[in-house]
Amino acid sequence: MFGISFIGAGNVTWHLAPALEAAGYPVGEIAARNANNAAEIIRHLYDARIVDSLDFSRSRANIFIIAVPDDIVPEIAQNAAFPPDAIVCHTSGTLPLTVLKRFPKRGVFYPLQTFTKGRPLDLSAVPFCIEAADAGTEKQLSTLARSVSRSVHLMDSEQRKALHLGAVFAGNFTNHLLALSKRIAEENNLAFDLLKPLVAETVAKALAAQDPATVQTGPAVRRDEQTIKRHLQALRKHALWRKIYRLLTESIQADLPR
């Protein structure tokens, strides 16, 4: 059985630390620049303590999970000290494994999900993407992931980066389109609520389809130039939204038969 410590007390640690402890992996330390964040998390843990140093050389944990913003990982990798045999991993979608090259037992433990503190989440369906420098570490991180999820996948840094890019399109950009649709509705004194059943059904249909492209609807895929013209006209005061409309219409039509 491993003991685990976390560096970082953000959304990922908020979800992972209690789940892994409940699965049988006691959490030792949580290192955080913001002790309040860490305090919130250890309330859900059995015996964890907050530390403000990166010197873990005397820690009893044997897996260290670095769950901090991407741009801080290199600095932490540079400055932290871990016990000689410890596994050190990060949780980033984009950073390569080599960012941890100082540590012989290095790995990646990337849960592909959007985490929000305080929002319940079914971890068992979350894909965990595992990479490691050696077979033993790979096995230990896979076992750790399988203790909370039934979706555990080995992949290299290139694949993980591609998956993260896909996640930006499927997650971040989708969220932004919803934000824009809310503003379009509200500029016309219409509640965003009116669009919600459509969003729910569109996404349910896309995820149930063999390929979302096969269930594409709307003026672009119908080549309904009249409606497209009316929509661009309605967007005349919003140059950026107009560009988005044009470009996504072009992209939908790019794969249509002529």
Added chain:
Amino acid sequence: MFGISFIGAGNVTWHLAPALEAAGYPVGEIAARNANNAAEIIRHLYDARIVDSLDFSRSRANIFIIAVPDDIVPEIAQNAAFPPDAIVCHTSGTLPLTVLKRFPKRGVFYPLQTFTKGRPLDLSAVPFCIEAADAGTEKQLSTLARSVSRSVHLMDSEQRKALHLGAVFAGNFTNHLLALSKRIAEENNLAFDLLKPLVAETVAKALAAQDPATVQTGPAVRRDEQTIKRHLQALRKHALWRKIYRLLTESIQADLPR
């Protein structure tokens, strides 16, 4: 009690005709260019018949719902004949009410949803957008809508057009982003399934938020230029996807504090 007839045997009629009949409005005729489509629908109806003429002057129905692609509605409005007192309405999000100006009791009966033949759908949550040329017609169409939905809204043609535009962003464009994310994943030998839990959670979170903009995540909102650069580099073979990435990143950042 009204009798209803439909012009058009597509996805909208497939869902509306049986639902309205079940709510107590007998369906008389279904006019269709494709008799097979109409045949599928009348199997779910009590006593409807398929017609191939637009001459409804001797029909016993008193509400006629034109549910055909937008570009055909004007032609149908020009050529169809209805009983003198009949209500004639279309189901389009973008066409104005005036496209039916030949008919004194004209209206719009626009269900804001993506309809797919054969796919079960909870109509009771679907917003119905009602417009009419006179108060009596408005009342009758509202009553009709309320027989199947608890979300019935009066709005004029301008508002409906704006809502439809919002629906293109929230529905059609969202679906397209999911299609692109699938292709990005599969180009790297990764299954689209890996992205599905993220999509489900992103959308659930966006719809539960006060405003999706407040739960925006990802490299753009973090101004994580390193990751953005890596992503653009990964998209170097796809000029159009690269443009989409740039433009949506710009749009997310447009409203951030400097």
